[in-house]
Amino acid sequence: MRPNLVGRAHILKISATDVQERSSTCGMGGALKVRPDVVSSEWRRRRDESHPFLGGVIREAACALHDDPRVETWEGTHAAIQERMAAVSLHPATRSYAERAIANYLEAHEVLSAETPGLQFRCFDPKVFPEPSGTLTVWAPLYESPNGVREIRKIRLGGVRAKPEKPDRWTVVAAHVAGLFPPQGISLIRVVEVGLKDASYQVLFEATPEVVRSTFTEVALPYLQKIISADSVHPGTFCKDCKIAGCCDALDRWDGFLGQTTQGAATRSVSARDIELYEICPAQWFLTYSQFLPRKTTPGAASHRGRLIHEWIARAHSRRRKCTAEDVGAFREKETLTGPISEDEYAEIQPYLAQHVEVCPLSTGSQVISIEAPLYGYDASADVIIASTPDIILVDDDGSLVIRETKTTSREIPQDSAEAFDKFFASAWLLNLFASGYRGPYQSASARLELEVISTEESNVFTWDLSDAGVLRMARKEVRLRSKSWHRDTTWEANPGKHCTWCPVRSWCPEAETEDAVDADALD
Template sequence: MSTQDLREQLRLYQGRLRVWASDAESHPAHCGVFSAAKVRRDFTVDGWKRRYGDEPFMLGVIRDIVVALHRDTRTLTWEGLQEALSEQMARHCGNLHPGLKRYVAHAVEQYLDAHDELEALHGPMRFITVDPVSGSQGREVKVWALLYASSDGVREIRRLRVKRARSRTEESDRWATVAGYVVARMKMQVPPTTIRVVEVGLQDGSTGVVFERSYEETLNRYEVQGRPTIRQMIAPADYGPGHSCQKCKLAGRCPSLHDLTGCLGQRRPGPSTRSVSAADLELYSKCAARWYLEMQCRLPTGGDPSEASDRGRIIHRWLDQAHTRGTPCTEQDVASPEQAGIFTGALTKDEYARVREFLVAHTRSCPLAEGVEVIAVEPPVYGYDATADVIIAARPDLVYRDANGRIVVRETKTTTQMPKDEVDAYDRFFPIPWLINIARTAKDAFGKTDAFPRIELEVITPDEARVFAWDVERDEDAVHMAQAEVRLRARAWVRDTSWAPSPGAQCTWCPVRQWCPDAAELHYRAHEQSPPQDEPCAGLLSGSPE
């Protein structure tokens, strides 16, 4: 196994390069080493190779069906379109999860409607190809999208989005700059006059023109904005553990990830390299299908967030901003809105009024007393379990060093009913065994320390706040319980490939029930039931990109 720094290995690479337009869009938020490795098509790291699942890429399936329908003359009539669509669904969707099949059928119909609307707005467009590319000799810039053209030189590149088309943003500008350049440089019979970049939202057939410029303006914009971004991606930069770890082909050898080997308690890896957080396992334990459709595939969701979830987001936004100050939260900070000196942070007046009672309770248990040093507020923590071949993520609410120099990892949860005791608190809030297990597996995961950290759970109700604590250094019973809890929750998830639903009363408020065939029937016969009032885990990792 090579001991050479990965960045040096990347610099010495002399093979083929390929940049996707989506890489340019997401590059600023990604680890520099991840981006440099992704661009290098044939780069591998000694001793480890990322393993991929065999399920088809959902957006790729949708695109393949659309392309086949464009080329099928039967689609000129409604009856012919339905016949062709049925054939293509049967051909391409055999290996998809039942929930994805339902979404794919919906998405194809939405795309065809959007196609008709775009032609009505801009004139007839002829389908040309998919994945247009510019470059040669192992140096390529490519776009994952569908390309159309008009008879008078307008070239239109369409990007598919799982949810809704976005309005123009800085991120879509970066993607459009690179995509427009690639389309402009393609050799076609009709020279380009105008380059148009469109997003199509498959949830509702929405469309958005994010870029429309002349041929010359498109090339100039790329030289000013696109090419510098691509140069930055190619040059290996600093490590930056985060969202990109779950897709990185170097993760198993990355020195910036904590060594969490054995953290999940598995004896062998599952069928593919995966990523997981406490929120993932908590949701998976309720319904594997919901986890897969909502967290992994990121399908459109319906309904409003639960009261507990929405309340938690507001309170954590306030705590994040308040604790970043590094000073204790006081009663003056949470005085009534009419008084001077209150700290509302970024909360609106209505949000502040809604959660003020919880914030008042927090001031009685805020840990930022004299002698306390704030290490990080909501720090993302990433590691790799080599035995399970899983990237592990956590984001505690606060990490601080107490007056005795001990690192303390605090999780804060809101509820309407205080736990009866430490055992009840441990059982109700899965982030606690999750954090205990991480801390015991990698002592320095939350900051350099000589002793194992202490894990705290602050539970806040409108009336009071209580702090429960577990000493990872001395409380062997708590450690063994945490290891067993994580092992049992992770065991099925690590090996699952079918993501079967768990129908029940929860289907009535499940945010992806519209895509789940098992939930649809139950929805009409189940009695409505309020969701639990404990604040659920907050997600950290994102699923498949759109």
């Protein structure tokens, strides 16, 4: 136990989700997650109470309607759902999704009940106590039939995923909890996945209690033990949910990064991309990154193209040498670096790659420090975890630290650094890393930020000296102004417009515009 932690470390509460996800993330974060009594004496994570937990709202409403006679008809089902949801405060788009999700769960339940006669809802979140100070649990509804079948359901906000060849750790732990839950005179344990988006379902695992126990010992127990004993520290996406993020030594101290004088409604995490998306539509950011509503999975043309280009450049730079014209030759030439992309995809991005070759930052004497490695820090003033992922950090021939960010566009390239700074928020964001205290893994007397902008016909690199106090003040002001609304927002109102056409969660938004207009490079 670290000095800033207090509480009974021997009390354990481990969920199926913990075993599935926490064994490969920050060791200390996972070890603390499964110790509910251990807290920091220095800092507490604040939760947003303005919006209820969506999954909990949906399942409680759905299971409460199992025995409601109105669900025998379509009209009655929707009347019952709307009546029950009337008392719940939800974002308009979240409400739209929730009402459909509840109806879909009831539809799937009807089919599953027909397959297992007598199947009845029993409880939420069954818990068992395999050790005196240990609890094993699963966030899921539990069902049971008179003939000894016990069914536990994994609820997904989207549709069901492709069934794995072997049951994953979540499934195995869920089955094990169902098997140990009293009374134990059951003959069959079944784990079923239900997709709330479309009423899809599938049986993930079905076995006798004996087989379930042996599978748990083989598949899940080693990972469970790893989580309990872990103590390594590794910043990542789980930091925003960690109980010691605000006092963890693994997070850089970037106090004042957002330039906000007060804390927001809750401990949050944010990146430059988050701010850009929020400025387009607060509701889209909220539905995507807070509520996690199902999204349209097909990316826009510009987004897909940009991803392919970034992946190609990262793969090329991983060789630690300069990109050459031979790397971007004809698709079938031996020297061409194509990787896993198709011939049509390569044909689309090849002109951009040719422009990158002209301004590739690597040279004979340069040293690559990191390629698309995420950086995390904590802004105590705002109570926000800051996330950044520079495309590449390197040391050039002269020993200077260089942060290079690459952007693609189908429009005209900015004429000068001022225009580039205004158009690409990533510039201000990365400059603000240095304004907030970040100095990188390499101590150098000189450092600069380079913004590489490439199109099909031209390229340019805009440069800012990271020791220039005026430049850093300019970056701090830009970040402060652009993050202010996001930091204070708790309503996440929609901002309908042309961007609705490519919005991945538009199907749930009652305010989405339907006109067929698209700004292909809105987030290019």
